[in-house]
Amino acid sequence: MADPFLSIQNVKKSFGNVAVVKDFNLDVGAGEFVSFLGPSGCGKTTMLRIVAGFEEPSAGKVMIGGKDVTGLKPNQRNIGMVFQAYALFPNLTVAQNIGFGLKVAGMPKAEAQARVAEMLNIIKLPDFGDRYPYQLSGGQQQRIALARALAPKPKLLLLDEPLSALDAKVRISLREEIRSIQKKLGITTIFVTHDQEEALSMSDRIVVMNEGRADQTGTPFEIYNRPSTKFVANFVGTLNVLEGTISDAASGTVKINAEEIGLKGKLNGSKSGDTLSFALRPEAIALGRKAGNDSSLTGQIADVHFLGSVIRVRVGIGPNMVSLDTFNSPNSPPPAVGEKTEISFSSGDVLVLH
Numbered sequence: 493m494a495d496p497f498l499s500i501q502n503v504k505k506s507f508g509n510v511a512v513v514k515d516f517n518l519d520v521g522a523g524e525f526v527s528f529l530g531p532s533g534c535g536k537t538t539m540l541r542i543v544a545g546f547e548e549p550s551a552g553k554v555m556i557g558g559k560d561v562t563g564l565k566p567n568q569r570n571i572g573m574v575f576q577a578y579a580l581f582p583n584l585t586v587a588q589n590i591g592f593g594l595k596v597a598g599m600p601k602a603e604a605q606a607r608v609a610e611m612l613n614i615i616k617l618p619d620f621g622d623r624y625p626y627q628l629s630g631g632q633q634q635r636i637a638l639a640r641a642l643a644p645k646p647k648l649l650l651l652d653e654p655l656s657a658l659d660a661k662v663r664i665s666l667r668e669e670i671r672s673i674q675k676k677l678g679i680t681t682i683f684v685t686h687d688q689e690e691a692l693s694m695s696d697r698i699v700v701m702n703e704g705r706a707d708q709t710g711t712p713f714e715i716y717n718r719p720s721t722k723f724v725a726n727f728v729g730t731l732n733v734l735e736g737t738i739s740d741a742a743s744g745t746v747k748i749n750a751e752e753i754g755l756k757g758k759l760n761g762s763k764s765g766d767t768l769s770f771a772l773r774p775e776a777i778a779l780g781r782k783a784g785n786d787s788s789l790t791g792q793i794a795d796v797h798f799l800g801s802v803i804r805v806r807v808g809i810g811p812n813m814v815s816l817d818t819f820n821s822p823n824s825p826p827p828a829v830g831e832k833t834e835i836s837f838s839s840g841d842v843l844v845l846h
């Protein structure tokens with residue numbers, strides 16, 4: 493990246509002798525929205541706290557706007573932060589909460605009031621200034637926390653699982669709201685989450701973290717369709733994994749449950765006789781033979797869930813279980829459990845998990 497706004501370079505962090513962040517590198521462009529996605533304990537919050545300046549890295553550096561900020565305190569970094577717990581001041585009104593950073597910075601009162609009113613409009617709660625936090629729903633409290641973080645016009649917004657304490661519906665609407673405010677203000681943002689759907693739907697790019705490392709960094713499309721490690725493939729999205737044995741490496745022939753499929757050019761140095769895992773996303777598999785699909789396997793319907801527009805079918809392929817979705821069609825009833833069936837797919841869609 494030519495001129496990254498945020499640059500995290502060779503950062504490591506240990507607590508005692510436990511390495512929590514292991515050689516983390518990332519460049520984030522101005523205005524970009526990047527998510528840190530990974531399971532609990534993989535080091536997301538620690539990495540975010542290092543960017544914020546609440547934690548000092550054991551090695552490496554953090555650059556913001558071309559300047560090395562590694563030794564600077566959080567309040568010298570021009571950042572806004574929102575945490576998982578709402579963390580509003582309970583004894584202050586909404587307006588006082590949003591204006592808190594402005595007051596600390598010594599902004600004249602009239603100017604601060606105008607800025608608070610502007611923020612209340614941006615988060616679509618214009619008449620809430622005189623309320624206290626206990627008079628707000630969880631979703632409203634998180635919008636106030638966002639407004640408070642944005643009021644001093646920070647250059648970098650850091651969000652640590654800001655939606656995880658909210659119920660599913662509020663979470664989805666707030667997701668869209670945060671993203672639209674972020675775009676409107678053009679503020680560079682790092683968003684921490686362990687929710688893959690949240691990361692996929694909101695981000696320009698995602699960093700998938702695994703045990704203190706960035707396993708893969710890419711757009712949601714790249715991460716989902718071209719996962720570079722087994723961990724990423726499994727963590728992001730639903731994946732069907734089939735065990736197979738290479739019967740002829742030269743021609744790319746692979747045996748899965750006594751049937752053969754061709755995966756020429758995908759076996760990447762593996763030898764005949766090697767056992768590998770092959771993965772397919774549910775949407776890459778068709779029930780029955782579909783025109784254009786060059787590969788097929790025989791199986792048996794294990795269960796059928798009628799969900800309305802979509803029917804989710806699980807098919808047993810020997811010891812492997814494969815999940816796929818078909819669209820409902822009023823003129824053809826769903827298959828019956830126990831029925832023999834074929835599944836088909838394009839060999840180009842098979843992910844080989846090395």
Ligand SMILES: Nc1ncnc2c1ncn2[C@@H]1O[C@H](COP(=O)(O)OP(=O)(O)OP(=O)(O)O)[C@@H](O)[C@H]1O
Binds near residue numbers: 507532534
């Ligand atoms: N101050 C600390 N002292 C010692 N160990 C710590 C400290 N802070 C974090 N850790 C450890 O570092 C590891 C990573 O923690 P971190 O909070 O970064 O994970 P996370 O990815 O944010 O997880 P979650 O999704 O659960 O929030 C954990 O094993 C945690 O126990």
Ligand SMILES: [Mg+2]
Binds near residue numbers: 536537538
């Ligand atoms: Mg965390």
